[in-house]
Amino acid sequence: MPQLTVEELKERIVNKLKTDKGIDILDAQNKDIYYVIASIVNEEIMPHWLETQKKYKEKNCKQVYYLSMEFLVGRLLESNLLNCGMLEHSNQALIELGLNTEQIYAVEHDAGLGNGGLGRLAACFLDSLASLHYPGHGFGIRYRYGLFEQRIIHGNQIELPDYWLNDHYAWETRKEEEAICIHFHGDVHMFKKNDGTLEFKYENTDKVMAIPYDIPVVGYKNDVINTLRLWSAEPVFQEGNHLTEESHYYHVLDHQHSIEQISGFLYPDDSSHDGKVLRLKQQYFLVSSSIQNIIKNFKQNHQMSLKRLPEKVVIQINDTHPSLAIPELMRILMDQEHFSWDDAWEVTTKVIAYTNHTIMSEALEKWPKGMLKHLLPRIYMIIDEINERFCKGIWFDHQELREKIPEMAIIADDQVHMARLAIVGSFSVNGVARIHTDILKKKEMNLFYSLYPERFNNKTNGITHRRWLLQVNPKLAGLITDIIGPQWIQRPKQLISLLKYTKDSSFLEKFDQVKRKNKQLLADFIHDRTGILVDDQSIFDVQIKRLHEYKRQLLNVFHIIYLYNELKENPNLDMIPRTFIFGAKAAPSYHLAKEVIKLINKVASIVNYDQDIQGKLKVIFLENYNVSLAERIIPAADISEQISTASKEASGTGNMKMMMNGALTVGTLDGANIEIKDLVGDPNIFIFGLTADEVLHYYHHGGYNATDIYNTDDRVRRILDQLNHGEFGSHEIEFKDIYYNILSHNDPYFVLKDFEPYIETHELVEQAYRDKLTWLNMSVTNIAYSGKFSSDRTIQEYVTDIWKIKPV
Structure with a gap:
């Protein structure tokens, strides 16, 4: 596809605005600019589209x-510009015309x-x-x-x-x-x-x-x-x-x-x-x-x-x-x-x-x-x-x-x-x-x-590394290209060359700067969307996926409530600040899933405004989770929560996207987590909880009793009693359905069983994060092995x- 220069692009944008829409560039709205650029891309694509179909027929x-x-x-605008080789020039042309690229690309629904x-x-x-x-x-x-x-x-x-x-x-x-x-x-x-x-x-x-x-x-x-x-x-x-x-x-x-x-x-x-x-x-x-x-x-x-x-x-x-x-x-x-x-x-x-x-x-x-x-x-x-x-x-x-x-x-x-x-x-x-x-x-x-x-x-x-690294995290992609060359874009397994630099302090510092910048951008976005200020130096702990019992957002929330309880008892607790970020939709008729969304937001409404805990915890639920929102969150993630009940998640792809952007996985031995672990090794991933065989054994043979854990673990009992007594609700019965589902239905997804190992694993996460060089080494190791999970390999x-x- 012939490359349009920045000047040619600027000229076509200005001329198309006049001929197609009858307006001057100075009077154009973001939507006008969006449709003009999309039209230019379509004009570039169309001959090749026809040629591709013709070639398939001839061959x-x-x-x-x-x-x-x-x-x-x-x-698709940014993605199509990238794949056509026009994204860089398009960005430059828009900047030179005094326009905001992000606002224009965001016009597309x-x-x-x-x-x-x-x-x-x-x-x-x-x-x-x-x-x-x-x-x-x-x-x-x-x-x-x-x-x-x-x-x-x-x-x-x-x-x-x-x-x-x-x-x-x-x-x-x-x-x-x-x-x-x-x-x-x-x-x-x-x-x-x-x-x-x-x-x-x-x-x-x-x-x-x-x-x-x-x-x-x-x-x-x-x-x-x-x-x-x-x-x-x-x-x-x-x-x-x-x-x-x-x-x-x-x-x-x-x-x-x-x-x-x-x-x-x-x-x-x-x-x-x-x-x-x-x-x-x-x-x-x-x-x-x-x-x-x-x-x-x-x-x-x-x-x-x-x-x-x-x-x-x-x-x-x-x-x-x-x-x-x-x-x-x-x-x-x-x-x-x-x-x-x-x-x-x-x-x-x-x-x-x-x-x-x-x-x-x-x-x-x-x-x-x-x-x-x-x-x-x-x-x-x-x-x-x-x-x-x-x-x-x-x-x-x-x-x-x-x-x-x-x-x-x-x-x-x-x-x-x-x-x-x-x-x-x-x-x-x-x-x-x-x-x-x-x-x-x-x-x-x-x-x-x-x-x-x-x-x-x-x-x-697999996931396409072109969108989920090259497009959504251009600064990281540029840093990788500078250090190992551009071949990884065509052959993503060549990301493995990054292993040479996992202890290179100069490279790790540059990588850290990229991650910090991405976290600042997400913090600004969160403030614009929600009005909540989050600490961009805190650990960004991310769980973004469909809301379902087996994906266990509830286990994550129980951890947050546990930390909140600890901080209330000891506000001076030496703890690295955490920002927990959720994105999820629940099926409209899935009552229990909607109750978990409600619980996350109720906990957020208490935790985020409690002066006693000195800003050490923030909980953010970003509404209307979709691909575009994922593209904002994933480059900024420090922790990737992949905590489904073992044997329930077929594969997962969010785990791959966050791994490719340097987040570390906290996960069960489920889905593709196992293959991530096999590649990066135990020191570079945080695995906890029941195995698939153990879960299936409980399902088929019994032997698990959630009430026993309630009676013997005071942390669990306190959290469930808080739900039962309405401490996180506006009225006493607000979260009783969650309480009774756990205890009366014997905790079908083993939230209580995996609670203690999950808490212990997060303490290991905190220890690792305190050693900056170790953490950066782990992050880059994950990126290096992520090429295996390109959809190019799957295809x-x-x-x-x-x-x-x-x-x-």
Whole structure:
């Protein structure tokens, strides 16, 4: 991509303001400047986007399609400028025009296309595919509303609509001419043909149009532009539909609204029947539009039979949400392309690969049989047939598993088990961290592993170092480049060269200056956002992730209450000041998670204003946590809290992002924490608590009693009694639900069991932090080993072991 000089950029910005918006640079608002720069970037991207598509077609290459309900891409202007090689010049041009770069980039609203790690992983994967020259694209849904916009009012989470499309989205191109029709409900008729085979007719369906919106995925300085295609649900326009009767008019409006709801909200509330139906509709809408699109492209680009589809196409389904891709591909191959069952099944099971993201059986997706049958009658028939054939295969060919059929059947107990469907209908099943995959093979999916051992494999998650170091922490990235050269940007494992400098006092001092500057910037941001002054010399202790019981924000809060109690008894306690920083959203219907958010904010409201503790503790909850907020917090973090109950966190990626920016992990032996520990070594990480085997042993055999700990540990008893007696509430019953969940439900996530080792580990953290050179040595060691967790490595493993695609 040709480089625009600073002068050329300035000239184009000024001229575009005049020609596109009719305003002078002196009168332009930040929003005007943002859209002008985005327009310039799009103009630079477009020829390469078209050229990339042309090249893939000419080379007749195999392509991967990544199906995901989430793509948490964050803001794209700065990222696209970086990958186009224009960021430095853009920043300079804006400064010379007297403009504030940060304010202009902040105009862009985070795209409301995801919620957490699953969606951010998908975004990192697309970035790595393009940056490594691989033909790989994403398929998702163009939600009009994101999860929700979080506000904290009187300590409570309040959910507001996240209408991220309120302003024009600068990066999307609507492709109405490539719309695809999706069918729901209807009647299925079966006919016997002369040759004895069966034919199916699907009639009287409710039709929905899927309109594609394409977003460019820009590779890093290599002219490769792949595509993220998002589908929007719209009504089928019918000519001659004159709305003369008022009742008919309102019926049509209601029908139109129900269709638009399909791409209306990310994760609609599924606590009601209607909410469940809407989620199921969303999943089928995604897979049907995407599979139809893939088949159509294959037929246009390849002069070969669809039986050879596996030679040119691989479909990776990100978790179970898109697992209806399996029966949908079967439906198209049999009903439209007239394949036999066996031929369709052979193609399907060679094309589709499945990534599992959870080991919690309660989180493995299931749909009521009647609901799926009513909404998708033909799809249900195919799933039913898959299940029949699968169960018969076990009965006749694997007699040792006969008794286990109820635990393996795709349709069982009036439920359709989507993870089972995904395993049976794919050629690859991967976990996302070594321990996660081991638990899948040995425990959660052991029966399937015994049946298909060759399908199971591990692909430890990764993050794109281009965004999470180069973009979000430019001063650190510049310091690294100065000391080891720029090769790490293309080959992140070369960060290992930093190990030579872990005892270099000059380098460590420069690194310390960068960290201090990042902490000052975050402290200023916190003051602007909350009005609270925090000590930028304090330890910044960070826990940013979805609010869930197993992620144990509650354990963190209990630690804060413990420290507060200690300081109240001894205000002169020799303690390094701590700033605890939280960012988290709780699902709207997840009462206990919302109570924990409330508790964090109530504790903050007491701790932050108590003069007795001399400012040694501050608690900050930053509302509406998203990618852009993470980009501010992560470069400033000293401590990375990764304290999930062992065996519950599949992998985590926040642990990798903070490690890459020099934060030290306080964590359990869970997810990718184990692999971080194996790389950096015990002296450079703070590990505590139960192991996965110990947790699973307690679950299966009992032997843990939370009340015993309450009765024997006065620190624990005091904290729980404070909650029970309303010391942190405005009324006495405020946090009784947390109190009773711990004691009456026997502390299901072992908060009390791990409390003492957690406290002891944090005392070790404080000791280490007091020795500045030791701490800096540990931080740089973590950065040096973080290259292993680049998503470039993860993608290379997918390519080699699963996808078998080649760079173009």
